[in-house]
Amino acid sequence: MKLSLLVLTDFFQPADHALAYADALAGALGAQLVLLHVRRDALLDPEHLTGRVDTLSREAIDLALASLVRGLAAPAVAEVAHGEVASAVAEALGRHQPALVVLGHRNTDGMPDELVSTAALDMLRTVPQPMLVVPMGARFAHPQRLLVALDDEPFSLGENAGLVRHLLDALPAELTVLHVGPDQANAVAGTAAACEALERTGLALDLATALRTQCLVHATPGGGILEVAASGAFDWVVLVARTRSFLGGLFHRSVTAHVLLHSSMPVLVLPAV
Template sequence: MALSLLVLTDFFQPADHALAYADALAGALGAQLVLLHVRRDSVLDPEHLTGRVDALGQEAIDLALASLARGLSAPVVAEKAHGRVAEAVADALRRHQPALVVLGHRNTDAMPDELVSTAALDILRAAPQPMLVVPARARLSAPHRLLLALDKEQFSLGTYAGLVRHLFDALPAELTVLHVGPDKASAETGTAAAREALERTGLALDLTTGLRAQSLVHATPAGGILQAVAGGGFDWVVLVARPHSFLGELFHRSVTAHVLLHSPVPVLVLPAV
């Protein structure tokens, strides 16, 4: 199966870093890149209030995309669109069917979560798709240790299951299942259930590096996940996001949103069905 990665760029540093990360990842996976710039020309776009929407003309955008493409090692197709990012991404997804959407994330730790508007959150709401969100300080290297944070409920990735399994096989990387509970007993019981839920999906079949499990006691799942990665033992966090975890008015209180906004390592979000 040939893989492609859809990478969003806005010519700011976080996006440039995510593109460099995607280029390194594409080399490890034997994948090609689809580079997408969305000209956010809606006056209702909240990013206009932050000064983070570029005001480049079409010719300047073409030159900037060509310059970025020349600096990449992986094969690349560069495209441009305009309007809302989520809608442009949904269109590109239909045409290219990439394995992942890759985008950068600037440091928003100084801002309340409720005030943060990011393309990642918008895309997850409008067009759920396997997505890799790369923080600006992430190391440029292929991942070798993945932390898969799960609750204890069964889940299915639907049509994405084969693609995700292929991604895990292609890396390859050591996979650790993590469950966070409010006390030791619930954490350990939940970890066993989480591991069983993963094995039922078939995603862990034939892992050459094996499958590990870890229990962690913390008052909140998101806090526990961030604590687990703070020690530097993992290269990615993998989250299975159920529909209720990235839809609705309380989105910013979800585990998915909190980890996306504050993780020091890339976060791979897998939408469950």
């Protein structure tokens, strides 16, 4: 099965950076790219207020996409959709069945989390697909060391399990399971439970290297994950996003949202079912 990566592009710098990252990743994986540009036409779209919705004609968009495709090293096709990003992505997923959706993330550190609206956060609520969020400044290096941050509860990836396993086999990468707890006893016990939960999904079977573990005592799980990620010992952070994280205002208090908004390295989000 040949891997494909669906990359969101809007001709702004964060999306261009994510596309360059996806192109390098596709080369490392032997994957192909599908570029998706969504024309957000609704006048009430809140992104119109930020100046982040393009007003290009369809002809200009086609020319711009063709130029992007020509500049890529990996084989690629481009598509244009209309309306809400999440709906457009859902339709594209049905046609292409990519292993990942790749998108950029602009720097929002100067804004309260509750006021941040990004395509990544919107899509996580509605599109149950593995997603790689690439922050500005993240430089590509073949992802060989993945920090898998887990709580102590069992989880299932459902129909995405096969795609995720295929992606991990294609990398291949060393996995380190991290659990953050409020005290040492909780952190140690939680790490053991997290490893067991990961092994039950089958993602840790036949790894090239043994599954590693790390536990950390920290006041908040999100803060602890970001602290370990900032050590420079890893290439990606991997999070499992649970449905309960996306309900109303609780979403912005979730660990997933906090790490997505503040990580300086790419974050791979795996939706649990």
